[in-house]
Amino acid sequence: MCHRRGRRPPATPPPHDRDHPRRRAALIATLSLHLAIGIGILLAAPVLRRWAAPLAAVPSLASLAFALTIAPDVLDGEPWTATFTWVPGLDLSVDLFVDGLGLVMILLVSGIGLAIAAYSGSYFAPNATAARTxxxxxxxxxxxxxxxxxxxVVIxxxxxxxxxxxxxxLIGQRHTDPAARAAATHAxxxxxxxxxxxLGGLVILAREAGTWSVVELLTDPPGGTAAGVGLGLVVLGIVTKxxxxxxxxxxxxxxxxPTPVSAYLHSATMVKAGIYLALRLAPAFVHLDAWQPVVLTIGLLTMVAGGLRAIRQDDLKLLLAFGTVSQLGFLFVLSGSGFEYAxxxxxxxLIAHALFKATLFLVVGIVDHQAHTRDRHELLDLRxxxxxxxxxxxAVLTAASMAGVPLMAGFIAKEEAYAAFVYEGGAVGVIGLVGIVTGSVLTMAYSLRFAAVFWRQSDRDDADVTPxxxxxxxxxxxxTALTIAIGLVPAPIIGDLVDVASxxxxxxxxxxxxxxxHGINTALVLSVLTIAAGVLLWRLTDPFVRLTGRAAPPIDGYRAFQIGLEGLFTLARVxxxxxxxxSLPRYxxxxxxVVVGGPALVAVATTSLPDLAxxxxxxxxxxxxxxxxxxALATIFVPRRLGAVVVLGGVGYGMAGLFVAQGAPDLALTQFAIETLTIVAFVLVLRQLPARFSRSDDRAGQLRRMGAAAVVGVGAFVLVLAVSGTDPTTPASDLAVTQAVPEAEGRNIVNVILVDFRGLDTLGEIAVLLVAAVGVTTLARVGRRPPRTGVPPLPEIDPLDPATIDKDART
Structure with missing residues (x-):
């Protein structure tokens, strides 16, 4: 809940053009440390084993220290920036900056990452798999x-x-497990x-804005139909992520x-990438008519749908997973609404969710690690x-934070959300408020379903679980301590950070x-009603689940994905x-x-061909x-392959003769050498094939081949005419003529171009020719394999089956 007094007048946006060598070095060192240690751990995984987790904490500790070091500057309105020019001619550079929102994300990624690294040392057995993770x-x-x-934008x-x-x-690292492979493929x-x-959307927006800078693009956002299409593509990328x-x-x-992976991906990193980008874009594009309706529809539908699925789960990890979907819908509504209070x-x-969701996942991992189960019914029978x-x-306190109970960080965030839509008013305010209140009631219910496992315990003496x-x-x-501290005194801890980021x-x-x-107001009354309705819904969970189960769609998201992927395979096969x-000739x-005939048609339509008088x-x-x-004509009628190659070589040698007639003996010599090499390559390959061509009696096929040859031949002729008719202001060949002697010390300009100016290109062409020759020879030696009759079906594995989730985390 927000009560704003003494609001300062709007200030000029903080500058983003300050660059300093010390800042540049600090930013690049922070990123490079993650790269170096991450790759080092992967390479040395069989050796490191139990030392991998402590080593993995070093980059997070360093980036956390970096964030705390730059925090005073950022909170004073001076973002840290760094620019590393890559290709100046193409305007490509690595541009980095840290403003208020960037600082929030660095603190979350680093802080939660440090907690995950410390946790992993106890969760995993000291083996190479844990080190790779x-x-x-x-x-x-x-x-x-x-x-x-x-x-x-590109970075x-x-x-x-x-x-x-x-x-x-990370999801599919147990590559021998079909469920892990299916889930990783799905993601x-x-x-x-x-x-x-x-990518498509960002490129369109950048081109329309005339800049590749994120800050400049959002400061002066583009308009028009093309920009609208680009923005739609960007939103699609956000909602999938x-x-x-x-x-x-x-x-x-x-x-x-494994639970540490789930805790990290679904609290502070993977899923927050989309929310981060939505926060960046919303203030710049909220003026568009379609923006808020799209954001509200998708976000509220996600929040309610995720809550309905979460309240049905008995596996605690799945409960938190669907709860995360619901909370992400809540976050998308707030981050995408674009007005100040939202x-x-x-x-x-964003801050509160990262703290309580990471904690809850880690609690579930501890319970599963010690009790070897996450099923709420089985856990209620244990002590x-x-x-x-x-x-x-x-567990109970962080579940209370997820539910938005007072004294917790989640309560502060929920009160802010309620107050934002109450203040906004209008259709957006009413629809948004009704939607998030409904979703929050469901959140309260599934949070109680989770917490009940930890305050209700069995009285059996043989039900003890090793702590x-x-x-x-x-x-x-x-x-948990951070969650409580923010809930009790939010302003001293995160107040300035939230204000600067916003x-x-x-x-x-x-x-x-x-x-x-802040006293008794509308937001507080709504919070009380949400808690009461959530408690009531929790008490009526079983009949509610039965009622909503009848209205559930017959196909869930994963099955829809399977059907779509199988349909895609079928379409690809057809x-x-x-x-x-x-048929290689047809290809x-x-x-x-296409390559020759298409450009030739364009040349005829757009270019004046030269006079051939x-x-x-x-x-x-x-x-x-x-x-x-x-x-060329004789090649068609020669019945033997090797004879056809020899006759075809006459075409190349004839071209060499034309070069001699034109006074270019150096070019003719090169043509002779290339033609000879080509004939030798053909002979080496064709000696593995039948001596004679297989003649087809299909007259229609022969006519098709003749037509294709005519199109290509005439098209090549037209292209040569079109190119010869051009008159560039500064021909590229002038450089080769003027620099051949002083730079390459050669008077044979063609050879200088091939060997000196374009030496790497020539080497590449030779390599391609050799690879092609070896490949064709190999194909000619192997026998034909029987054709494939279809695509193997996807495994009938449900990654949402609790039996498949993190089943070998303790090995």
Whole structure:
């Protein structure tokens, strides 16, 4: 709840053009440390074993120290920036910056990452698999830090895709498990497809804005139809990454990963990437008519749908997974609404959610590690007695924060959200308020369902479970303490951070007043009603689940993904069957007609062809042209392959003769050498094939081949005419003529170009020719394999089955 007094007048947006060598070095060192240690752990995983977790904590500790060091400057309105010029001619550079929101994200990524590293040392057995997980987590943290500090559009996208790839590796690292492979594929396909949409959208927006700078693009956002299309593609990328409905099913499926991975990906990193980008974009594009309706519809639908699924779960990890989907919908509504109070509420909830969701996942991991179950019914039959008290208290308190109970950080964020939509008013305020209140009632109910496991215990003497060590529970205790501290005194801890982050996003100063108590007002009344309704719904969970179960869709998100992927495979198979017939001549004909015939048509339509009134310079050219044409025609009628190659070589040698007639013996010598080499390569390959061509009696096929040859031949002729008719102001060949002697000490300009000026190109062409020759020879030697009759079906594995989730975390 916000009560704002003495609000400062709007200020000029903080400058983003300050660069300093010390800042540049600090930023690049922070990112490089993650890269170096992450790769080092992966390479040395079999050796490191138990030392991998402590080593993985070093980058997070360093980036946390970096964030705390720069915090005074950032909070004073002076973002840290760094620019590393890459290709000046193409305006490519690595631009990084840290403003208020960037500082929030660095603190969350580093702080939660440090807690996960400390926790992993007790959770995993000291083996190579655990070490590889630690290395991947370090790289993932580095990718997230790069994403939230990227100021160049292309760099932002590169780090965005890195998070998708690394999450795929983390989710599917148990590659022998079909469930892990299916879940990882699901996550990669959805987030990867969204990433492609994001790339297209960012490129369109950048081109329309005339800049690749994120800050400049958002300061002066583009308009028009093209920009609207680009923005739509960007939103598609955001909703897939942040698990918004209907692209939410990958997140619960990702629970097959070990609990530390789930805690990190779903609290402070992977899913927050989309929310981060929504916070960046909303103030710049909220003026568009479609922006708020789209954000409210998707976010509220996700919040309610996730809550309805969460309240049905008996597996605590799945309960938290669907609860995360619901909370991400809540975050998307706040971060995407674009007005001031919602932005402040969104940043506050961003912090609170990272703390309580990471803690709850870690609690579930401790219980599963010690009791070997996460099923709430089985846990109610156990007794978490002596030694479990701190963990049980932390579980109940952080569940209360998730529910938005007073004295917790979650309550501060929820009050801010309620106050924001009450203040906004209008249709947006009413719809948003009704939606988030409904979602918050569901949140209260599934939070109580989770917490009940820890305050209700069995009285059986044989039901005791071994308590965790203090080192195992330490991260949970620290995160819970932060959650409580923010709930009690939010302003001294995060007040300035939230104000600066919100002000940087909005481009003006804001003066939000975070506090536990602001008196009795509409937001407080709504909070009380939410808690009461949530308790009632929890008490009526069983009939409510039965009622909503009848209205549930017959196909869940994962099954819809399976059906879609199988349909895509079917379409690919049908398309391949029709297009890829296995006929190499047909492939070559189509490729050449498109590559040569298409540009030729464009040249005829747009270029004036030169006059051919006097095409011959010397009479011998006519004889050589006849030799070339005759050799080409003779190739068609020669029945033997080797004979056809020899006759075809006559075409090349005839061209060399034309070069001699034109007074270019050096070019003719090169042509002779290339033609000879080509004939030798043909002979080496064709000697493995039947001596004679297989003649087809299909007259239609022969006519098609003749037509294709005519199109390609005439097209090449037209292109040569069009190029010869151009008159560039400064021909590129002038450089070779003037620099051949002084730079390369050679008078044979063609050879100088091939060997000196374009030496690497020539080497590449030779390598391609050799690889092609070896490949064709190999194909000619091997026998034909039987054709494939279909695509293997996807495994019938449900990654949401509790039996498949993190089943070997303790090995």
């Amino acid at each position: 630690a290395g991947l987590l370090v790289l993932f943290a580095g990718a997230m830090l790069g994403l939230v500090t990227a100021e160049h 932002l996208y590169l780090f965005w895709e890195l998070t998708s790839i690394l999450s795929w590796l 990669l396909v959805l987030t990867g497809s969204g990433g492609l949409a994001l 942040s698990a918004q409905y209907p692209f939410h099913a990958w997140l619960p499926g990702a629970m097959v990963a 932005t402040i509420a969104g940043v506050t909830l 978490l007695g002596t030694g479990w008290g701190p963990v049980r208290v932390c 965790p060590s203090w080192t195992f529970g330490a991260p949970v205790y620290v995160l 002000g940087d996003l909005l481009g003006r100063e804001v003066a939000g007043e975070l506090a536990l108590w 398309t391949t069957t029709r297009i890829q017939t296995g 070559i004909a189509i490729i050449l007609m 006097d095409p011959l310079d010397v009479p011998v050219q006519l004889a050589l042209a006849g030799l070339i044409a005759g050799a």
